[in-house]
Amino acid sequence: MIAMPGSVMARSNSKHRPSLRRLLLGRRLSPEEKERRRFxxxxxxxxxxxxxxxxxxRLAALAVGLVVSALVALLLWILNSQPFPR
Known part of the structure; x- marks a missing residue:
């Protein structure tokens, strides 16, 4: 398989790609840079x-979501457990 310039394969071997450590932890800032970025x-x-x-x-949203989900499940269970009148 031939990699064309600008293709995904050509870019994946690039030396300009940031390392995983840098992506996860960010870069270290000098004290001057920290002071300049302070607000x-x-x-x-x-x-x-x-x-x-x-x-x-977030915890309140999760709790509300669980309660609403349980109520919808209960409603569906009640509607499906009773025989349909003819």
């Missing part, structure tokens, strides 16, 4: 409290 948040815009709030929202 300030108002309360509730980020940080630990924000992530706790997001986690609570």
């Amino acid at each position: 300030y948040l108002l309360p509730g815009m980020g940080g630990r409290a924000y992530f706790r709030k997001q986690r609570r929202i």
Whole structure:
């Protein structure tokens, strides 16, 4: 099989592809770069409290989804367990 320039095979062997470690962990920033990228948040815009709030929202959404799913399943079971009137 011949790889044409610009094809997927030609790009997969590229030396410019980022490593898996870099994709997962990101790149290390110098102290100057960290300082330049620093910004300030108002309360509730980020940080630990924000992530706790997001986690609570995700858990609530999961709980609501499970309850609604159980109610729909119960409704379908009730509708199918009774004989259909003729």
